[in-house]
Amino acid sequence: MAVKMPVLGQPARRKSSGFGWVLFLGLAFAAGGYLWHRRQRPAPSPVAQVPVVAPAPVISAPGSTAVPGLAQAPVAPPVQTGPRFLSVRIDGPLEAALVAGAGNETGPALTQVVKRVLVWWITVPGDLRKGDLLEVVYEPQPGQEPLVSVVRLQSAKAGRTFEAYRFKPAGSQFARFYGPDGDDLELRLDPSPLDSWEQITSLLKDGRKHKGVDFKAPVGTPVKATFDGTITRKNWFFRGNGNSLEVTSSGPPHMKAIFLHLSELPRTLTIGTKVKKGEVIAHSGNSGHSFAPHLHYQLMSPSDRVLDPFDVHATQKVNLAADRPALTEQVAKWRSMMTTRVAATPSPAVVPATTTTPTAGVVPGATAPAGVPTR
Incomplete structure (x- = not known):
């Protein structure tokens, strides 16, 4: 059998490969998909044209610091x-x-x-x-x-x-x-639990049904015993009374004086301690249920009836x-x-x-x- 030889001067023919066709078809498919995707997107809206507005004229009082050509914010009325x-x-x-x-x-x-x-x-x-x-x-x-x-x-x-x-x-x-x-x-109590205070802010007769006299005074104002007696209670019901003392008089009528909302009390001041009239026994504060620094001063009878200090003590102006x-x-x-x-x-x-x-x-x-x- 004779062998077929290539003609002189022409390159020898090679068998075509399928890889080239696959690559060509893949690229063509990708290009087609891209063009189809672009056609599906909505066309961009045209850019809105913003009209140019001339600045508002400024009307200012003589002597003001308004800058011409600039609108000024409204000025609040003076307090x-x-x-x-x-x-x-x-x-x-x-x-x-x-x-x-x-x-x-x-x-x-x-x-x-x-x-x-x-x-x-x-x-x-x-x-x-x-x-x-x-x-x-x-x-x-x-x-x-x-x-x-x-x-x-x-x-x-x-x-x-x-x-x-x-x-x-x-x-x-x-x-x-x-x-x-x-x-x-x-009116001023004599004796008084305080030598100095700003104002009496509560009385038994003011209609508030308050059980004591409230003296508005700075924290740390010296508080004095109003009669000779013995400390019979200390710091009870702290949530309401805060730091507190009760002094029971030594002699008749054995009434009790109650001091509430005090500053922190020293540990050396204990139940059973004897006190003298006019002795500093504590300092005013703002403890317990209190909205401002003050002293609550209250008098009680032996039967626990509320007494008005302005009826019990002497008063003066x-x-x-x-x-x-x-x-x-x-x-x-x-x-x-x-x-x-x-x-x-x-x-x-x-x-x-x-x-x-x-x-x-x-x-x-x-x-x-x-x-x-x-x-």
Whole structure:
């Protein structure tokens, strides 16, 4: 059999391979899939054209620092500061009148402060009458009770006008309320569990059904025994009373004095310890169920009947004879800030504590004139 030889000058033929065809078909398939996938995607939306807006014109007061061509953010109204004068006629609950005049934010707390003054003159609310005129100079304090500087009440039942002015005598630790004649508003116990305090914030006769007298005083104020006796209880019901002491008198009528919310008591002070009248037995604090530093002083009979310290102890009033000229000057300044013009029908009026005549409703406040303290 003859062998077929390639023709001279031509390359020898090779057998075709299937691999090339497979590679070609694979690439073709991939390209086709890519083109099909692109056709299935939604066409991109056209880019939105943002209109160019010219800057708003600036209208500014003379002397302002506004930059021309730039819109300015709205400016909040100034915060009212300084003493305010509130004049209301009683036509129902005391708190309703003060809330209507001072607002929901300040009115409730203002009622409590004003009531602490009124209870030294009248029974609240029993002695209040429709049409009684109540005037207050006060200053709101964020997170605290409002600072009250003047309380004046025209009482129909008593047939007179009561006045109390906040004043700090020279050398005194605290400002207190005094009448225009220099008499201290509060009665002072003799003997007293404290030599110094800022204000009596609770009485048995103030209608709160509180069992003791609360003295507002800084933590660490010395607390004294009010009679000779023996310590019969210490730190009971700590959750409510905090650090506490009970002293039972040595002689008749064997009443008990209770001191609550004290600072930490020394371990050496134990049940059975004898104490003398006027001896420092503890220091005031803010322990137990207490919202502010104070001393709770309570008297109990041998049969555990609550006694009013102002009925048991002797009382006295302090008159500022030496500071009378300074007090008289201060009273004149406070009076100059007040006005007695109020509507005949019960309606509140709040005005700045200045000599201007009020208009109906609420008027923005102003700071006190120079020389008038606001604390």
